[in-house]
Amino acid sequence: xxxxxFDFHLxxxxxxxxxxxxxxxxxxxxxxxxxVSDAHVFDLPDWLQPGDRLVLNDxxxxxxxxxxxxxxxxxxxxxxxxxxxxxxxxxxxxxWAALIKPLKKVxxxxxxxxxDDLSATLDRVEDGQAYLxxxxxxxxxxxxxxxxxxxxxxxYIAAKRPADEQDKTDYQTIWARNSGAVAAPTASLHFxxxxxxxxxxxxxxxxxxxxxxxxxxxxxxxxxxVTTHKMHAEWGKVSAAAVExxxxxxxxxxxxxxxxxxxxxxxxxxxxxGQIEPWEGDTDIFIYPGFEFHVTDALMTNFHxxxxxxxxxxxxxxxxxxxxxxxxxAIEQKYRFFSYGDASLLIP
Numbered sequence: 001x002x003x004x005x006f007d008f009h010l011x012x013x014x015x016x017x018x019x020x021x022x023x024x025x026x027x028x029x030x031x032x033x034x035x036v037s038d039a040h041v042f043d044l045p046d047w048l049q050p051g052d053r054l055v056l057n058d059x060x061x062x063x064x065x066x067x068x069x070x071x072x073x074x075x076x077x078x079x080x081x082x083x084x085x086x087x088x089x090x091x092x093x094x095x096w097a098a099l100i101k102p103l104k105k106v107x108x109x110x111x112x113x114x115x116d117d118l119s120a121t122l123d124r125v126e127d128g129q130a131y132l133x134x135x136x137x138x139x140x141x142x143x144x145x146x147x148x149x150x151x152x153x154x155x156y157i158a159a160k161r162p163a164d165e166q167d168k169t170d171y172q173t174i175w176a177r178n179s180g181a182v183a184a185p186t187a188s189l190h191f192x193x194x195x196x197x198x199x200x201x202x203x204x205x206x207x208x209x210x211x212x213x214x215x216x217x218x219x220x221x222x223x224x225x226v227t228t229h230k231m232h233a234e235w236g237k238v239s240a241a242a243v244e245x246x247x248x249x250x251x252x253x254x255x256x257x258x259x260x261x262x263x264x265x266x267x268x269x270x271x272x273x274g275q276i277e278p279w280e281g282d283t284d285i286f287i288y289p290g291f292e293f294h295v296t297d298a299l300m301t302n303f304h305x306x307x308x309x310x311x312x313x314x315x316x317x318x319x320x321x322x323x324x325x326x327x328x329x330a331i332e333q334k335y336r337f338f339s340y341g342d343a344s345l346l347i348p
Contacts, residue, residue, distance in 0.1 A: 057173075089214060156305075220308075
């Protein structure tokens, strides 16, 4: 299995830089067995059956991108430098792993000021990875970060425009509640209250799990033999209540359909024994063709980057040839791609 097997050409104008409005008006490509249908996300209840269960990731994206200044005294007098920090994940010692640009302009122990309330010192650098210690913790930190930070838009959007206040709403699901992600579970961004009510009326049930999506989700695969790729780890939790709901759905003959690759990776991490169990911890599960699914019956997801682990995941579920056809149809029909783009419902 080669990396080139997962490549395709995507015209630049198919990359969405803003989401559809309202959310559920985005288009929905339905790949059901051998058939492909064009619909909209608000049609989702028509493609599901009473007794089906959607599994939703309730992580909350933090405004992890910070712009600050480092000040110091020099022989020429006070000098300062602009510093950009993108928070990655909190550490057990109270620091935050962060991407800092330019890292070489910050000395150990030096303070970076992000706002009147929020500042941090460079605690250490290990293997090229910076760790920041902030002046605030807990709710005080959350409040200050909300004021000072911007949403960490994916690189392919950030290259086209800066994040703004609208992204603080657009890049967050309506059910987000557990803070910790630096990237959104983007398939879930299509859901609004009207769609949730229509799903409930259809008899579709919901379970919540938590996976804090990390910036590693955007890391490119650099090895030609994809089986040797090492996945980034992300923290997740599947509660005992969610497990019971999923098991009950299976027992009653309903389908379990994760919304997004993050929810899928998490429930399959919790089911490596063959049956889903309560689970909490870091997962670096890598799903590519040949993977044995134990829980997932179908998947709702956006359209993914060429040569990405997420394209490998959907190819594992549907088959490589099938996904090539699906993506060719999506490009021909001018679907919008990536985080703010349209959605697909993949039913093997």
